[in-house]
Amino acid sequence: MTDSTTIDQFLGIIRESYNKESLIKITLGKTRIKDAGLKNVFIRPVLIGQQKLLSFTYRNKTNDITKNYPLEESLENIKSLLKDQFLQANLFDHNRDVQLMISKKRKVSLKSSKPSSPLFQTFSHDIIKKRFIEPEGKQYLQDLGITNQKFGVNPSMSSKFRQINKFIEIIDSTIPENILEDKYSVVDMGSGKGYLTFALYDHLTNNRKLVAEITGVEMRQELVEKCTLFVKKSDFKQLTFVKSNIQDFVLDKVDMLIALHACDTATDDAIYKGITAGVTHIIVAPCCHKQVRKSMNPGETLKPILRHGVYLERQAELLTDAIRGLILELHGYKIKTLEFVSSEHTPKNVMIIATKSDKIVDKVGITEQINQIKKTFGIEFHQLELLLESN
Numbered sequence: 378m379t380d381s382t383t384i385d386q387f388l389g390i391i392r393e394s395y396n397k398e399s400l401i402k403i404t405l406g407k408t409r410i411k412d413a414g415l416k417n418v419f420i421r422p423v424l425i426g427q428q429k430l431l432s433f434t435y436r437n438k439t440n441d442i443t444k445n446y447p448l449e450e451s452l453e454n455i456k457s458l459l460k461d462q463f464l465q466a467n468l469f470d471h472n473r474d475v476q477l478m479i480s481k482k483r484k485v486s487l488k489s490s491k492p493s494s495p496l497f498q499t500f501s502h503d504i505i506k507k508r509f510i511e512p513e514g515k516q517y518l519q520d521l522g523i524t525n526q527k528f529g530v531n532p533s534m535s536s537k538f539r540q541i542n543k544f545i546e547i548i549d550s551t552i553p554e555n556i557l558e559d560k561y562s563v564v565d566m567g568s569g570k571g572y573l574t575f576a577l578y579d580h581l582t583n584n585r586k587l588v589a590e591i592t593g594v595e596m597r598q599e600l601v602e603k604c605t606l607f608v609k610k611s612d613f614k615q616l617t618f619v620k621s622n623i624q625d626f627v628l629d630k631v632d633m634l635i636a637l638h639a640c641d642t643a644t645d646d647a648i649y650k651g652i653t654a655g656v657t658h659i660i661v662a663p664c665c666h667k668q669v670r671k672s673m674n675p676g677e678t679l680k681p682i683l684r685h686g687v688y689l690e691r692q693a694e695l696l697t698d699a700i701r702g703l704i705l706e707l708h709g710y711k712i713k714t715l716e717f718v719s720s721e722h723t724p725k726n727v728m729i730i731a732t733k734s735d736k737i738v739d740k741v742g743i744t745e746q747i748n749q750i751k752k753t754f755g756i757e758f759h760q761l762e763l764l765l766e767s768n
Contacts, residue, residue: 380483380484383477383485383487384456384459384485386487387466387468387487388452388455388456390468390475391403391451391468392448392452394470395422395429399470399471399472400422400468400469400470401469401471402468403419403420403421403431403455403467403468403469404417404418404467404469404554405418405420405458405459405465405466406418406465406467407463407464408463409462409464410462413462414437415436415437416436416437418434418435418436418458418463419433419434419436420432420433420434420455423445428447429447429448430446430447430451431445431446431447431448431451432444433445433446433454439713441715459477459479464478464479465477465478467554469492469493470492471492473489473490473491474489474491474492475487475488475489475490476488508542509542509545509546509576509580509584510541510545510580512524512528512530512538514528515579515611516607516610517575517576517579517610517611517613518575520606520611521570521571521572521575522534523538523541523572537572541573542576544577545573545576545577547660547715547728547730548633549580549585551658551732552633552658560587560588560589560590561588561589561590561632561633562589562590562630562631562632562633563577563581563590563591563592563631563632563634563635564591564594564626564633564635565577565593565635565636565637566594566626566634566635566636566647566650567594567595567596567623567636567637567643567647568593568594568600568604569595570600570603570604571593571600571604571607571618573635573637574591574593574604574616574618575607575611575613575616577589577591577635578613578615579613582615590615591615591616592616592617592618592619593616593617593618593619594618594621594622594623594626595619595620596621596622600618601618601619601620605617605618623646623650624646626650628651628653628654629654631651631654631656632656632658633657633658633659634647634650634651634654634656634658634659635661636648636660636661636662637661637662638662638664639661640664641664641665641666641667641668642668644661644663644664645701645759645760645761645764646764647659648701648704648705648761649761649764649768651731652765653765655733656733657732658730658731658732659705659710659729660728660729660730661729662727663694663697663698663701663729666690666693666694667693668697668760669693669696669697669759670689670690672756672757672758673689673692673693673696673754673755673756674756674757675754692754694727696750696754696756697759698714698727699750700751700759700761700762701729701761702714702729703746703747703750704761704762704765705729706738707738707740707743707744707747708738708765709733709735709736710731710732710733711731711732711733711734712729712730713730714729714730715727716728747759747762
């Protein structure tokens with residue numbers, strides 16, 4: 378039998394943290410069942426209208442589901458999940474971290490440690506107001522025009538600031554809680570003005586306390602020079618910017634590759650680089666999808682559906698990214714797709730998150746799926762396939 382007394386003690390800690398409004402987040406993981414559909418649960422405080430709730434994000438293999446519950450119902454849900462599905466729970470509070478572990482023999486242990494996450498968390502109206510990046514004292518946010526001289530967010534940049542925090546939230550959830558490596562290496566391909574690059578370095582080094590090495594790759598020399606100047610002003614010692622296109626940049630040992638809004642086949646170039654270098658995490662947010670659209674020749678059955686340009690364009694976007702996902706799976710990656718806040722540069726808001734997996738890959742089955750999609754929609758070729766075949 379599971380030691381219910383220890384679990385009840387953990388639930389009491391959650392209640393105390395919730396009531397004091399010092400709770401940052403709770404994570405449930407380490408599934409009891411092999412190949413379970415539900416992989417993790419992430420729990421954060423929210424305020425809907427005037428009601429304080431806990432927001433549960435259930436992370437499944439193929440999608441995320443979010444539900445909000447009052448405290449008592451939340452505690453019952455957590456207790457049930459620990460009883461039936463998960464062997465580990467972590468509570469992150471401003472004052473401490475608390476970890477609950479359940480062994481295979483159902484022995485329950487509770488461990489408390491110093492707070493590892495100095496992130497700002499409050500109950501907010503209608504949405505989770507959680508900032509991974511706070512504006513106060515951040516020189517790079519001033520340099521990038523996000524904040525004014527008093528470190529207040531400029532009204533014209535408020536949406537960009539929200540987008541930065543959303544990106545950091547997504548990336549943070551991808552990186553394991555406990556990293557064994559001495560350093561964490563990231564390459565941001567097509568870093569542009571460096572909004573995300575600077576913020577990610579700040580978060581990994583100051584919030585996650587990692588020894589982070591981040592490289593921003595950008596073709597425009599003036600942006601590389603400007604970002605390099607901002608790096609010196611912020612004294613970010615392991616953040617560098619280099620002038621290069623994605624095709625020519627040589628990846629060494631890298632833990633994460635990011636390519637946001639890389640136009641058309643530049644996204645394929647980034648994925649190709651990541652796959653061939655064996656990067657653990659590949660995160661892309663594709664922009665336009667011209668290559669597949671130009672090579673599509675749908676049969677008579679599909680022509681009435683795709684005869685209008687807007688429908689053809691949307692179908693090309695879906696097919697391009699679906700095939701990218703399948704190709705990543707073919708090369709041993711676990712795929713998750715989600716929506717995020719679009720930028721001023723593109724209305725596209727789909728992100729592909731690929732994580733290297735050691736599971737056996739059904740290469741024959743996946744290859745058949747790719748070929749069937751191409752046959753059905755008359756797709757002559759996909760650029761990512763060509764790149765990998767030429768390797």
